Amino acid sequence: MNNLGTLLVGVDPPDPDGARHWYTQAANAGDTKSMYNLGNLLAGTDPPDLNGARHWYTQAANTGNTDAMYNLGILLSHRSDPPDVDGARHWYTQAANTGHTDAMVILGNLLAGMDPPDLDGARHQYTQAANTGNTDAMINLGVLLSERLHPPDLDGARHWYTQAANTGHTDAMVILGNLLAGMDPPDPDGARHWYTQAANAGHTGAMFILGNRLVVMNPPDTGGARHWYTQAANAGNTDAMVNLGVLLSQLMDPPDLDGARHWYTQAANAGNTDAMANLAILLETRLDPPYLDGTRHGYTQGHKKEEE
Numbered sequence: 001m002n003n004l005g006t007l008l009v010g011v012d013p014p015d016p017d018g019a020r021h022w023y024t025q026a027a028n029a030g031d032t033k034s035m036y037n038l039g040n041l042l043a044g045t046d047p048p049d050l051n052g053a054r055h056w057y058t059q060a061a062n063t064g065n066t067d068a069m070y071n072l073g074i075l076l077s078h079r080s081d082p083p084d085v086d087g088a089r090h091w092y093t094q095a096a097n098t099g100h101t102d103a104m105v106i107l108g109n110l111l112a113g114m115d116p117p118d119l120d121g122a123r124h125q126y127t128q129a130a131n132t133g134n135t136d137a138m139i140n141l142g143v144l145l146s147e148r149l150h151p152p153d154l155d156g157a158r159h160w161y162t163q164a165a166n167t168g169h170t171d172a173m174v175i176l177g178n179l180l181a182g183m184d185p186p187d188p189d190g191a192r193h194w195y196t197q198a199a200n201a202g203h204t205g206a207m208f209i210l211g212n213r214l215v216v217m218n219p220p221d222t223g224g225a226r227h228w229y230t231q232a233a234n235a236g237n238t239d240a241m242v243n244l245g246v247l248l249s250q251l252m253d254p255p256d257l258d259g260a261r262h263w264y265t266q267a268a269n270a271g272n273t274d275a276m277a278n279l280a281i282l283l284e285t286r287l288d289p290p291y292l293d294g295t296r297h298g299y300t301q302g303h304k305k306e307e308e
Contacts, residue, residue, distance in 0.1 A: 001026035002034040009041065016041060027056060035060035036068045043075060050079060061091060069095035070103045077110060085110070096125060104129035105137045112144060119148055130160060138164035139172050146179060154183065165194060173198035174206050181213075188213075199228060207232035208240045215247060222251050233263060241267035242275045249282060257286055 005022040008015040020041055026034035035056045043053035054075055060068035069091045077088035089110060095103035108125035111118040123144055129137030138160045146157035158179060164172035173194040181191035192213065198206035207228045215225035226247055232240035241263040249260035261282060267275030284290050 001029070002031055002037065005034065005037060005041075009037075016045065027059070032060045032063045032065045032068075035063075036065050036071075039068060039071060043071070043079070048079070050075060054080075061094070064098075066095045066098045066100045066103070069098075070100055070106070073103065073106065085114075096128070099132075101129040101132050101134045101137070105134060105140065108137065108140060112140075112148065117148070119144060130163070133167075135164040135167050135169045135172065139169070139175065142172075142175065142179075154179065165197070168201070170198040170201045170203040170206065173201075174203060174209070177206070177209070199231070202235075204232045204235040204237045204240070207235070208237055208243070211240060211243060211247075215243075215251065220251065222247060233266070236270075238267040238270045238272040238275065241270075242272060242278060245275065245278055245282075249286065255286075257282065 001022045005019040005026065008019040008022065020038065023034045023038035023041060027038050039053045039056035039060065042049040042056065054072065057068045057072035057075065061072050073088040073091040073095065076084040076091065089107070092103050092107035092110060096107050104125045108122040108129070111125065112122035123141065126137045126141035126144065130141050142157040142160040142164070145153040145160070158176070161172050161176035161179060165176050177191040177194040177198070180187040180194065192210070195206045195210045195213070199210050211225045211227075211229040211232065214221040214228065226244065229240045229244035229247060233244050245260040245263040245267070248256040248263070261279065264275045264279035264282060268279050
């Protein structure tokens with residue numbers, strides 16, 4: 001019966017009524033997997049049947065189904081109005097105690113976000129999950145150690161960010177780069193290494209940061225900055241487009257005004273008001289003869305955006 005329900009959910013078009021019938025038959029016969037699947041089905045209908053989902057998740061959770069415990073916690077904490085935080089904490093804890101790493105992470109999040117926060121409890125849950133290889137737990141633990149503790153445990157944060165970064169997690173690489181750049185004394189080589197790793201993996205924020213760091217070096221690495229701004233701009237990062245325009249028009253010798261105009265225009269068309277203003281200034285003061293119609297348009301569009 002459970003398999004038939006799963007089949008009906010997966011056909012094109014799906015048959016949710018048929019699936020609900022067979023899941024219910026199996027769930028009433030004591031099949032825990034069907035209880036769990038029925039909870040998922042009811043939680044995902046439009047409109048959702050949260051009471052029904054809660055009932056079947058609870059039935060499955062009481063038989064030891066850890067995914068049901070986890071989903072019941074999410075339903076209670078994120079989908080109930082008002083949220084049942086105590087109930088969610090109970091079921092997340094039950095699932096975490098069985099080794100469910102996602103439950104450990106979300107329980108850590110819940111504990112860290114309480115008023116007042118239970119940072120010791122959150123740290124314990126993050127550490128448990130991180131030790132199993134969960135990269136989200138590693139990052140959250142790093143954030144807790146570096147930003148929530150007084151005094152911060154920067155060495156501990158660096159350890160966990162590095163663990164996550166070494167798995168290929170690009171956000172962890174960027175956060176680790178930020179940590180190293182902001183240490184006292186800073187570790188600019190280490191920061192650049194991790195920004196570069198993330199940028200080479202396609203992280204546009206890392207590309208933008210690298211461009212910013214290279215352009216303010218003494219002497220500036222304008223070639224490197226141009227490369228990374230261009231990579232980020234081609235990926236749609238409008239701030240990188242603006243900075244690339246600034247680099248091309250103000251830092252290159254000779255300036256590349258056509259290139260700057262191109263990137264300011266791309267960013268302006270995407271709604272970036274800084275680009276609109278910079279484009280207007282370029283058209284008015286840097287072109288010979290000046291393009292005053294374009295100047296007026298750029299200032300007008302930027303003003304409209306600021307009013308919105």
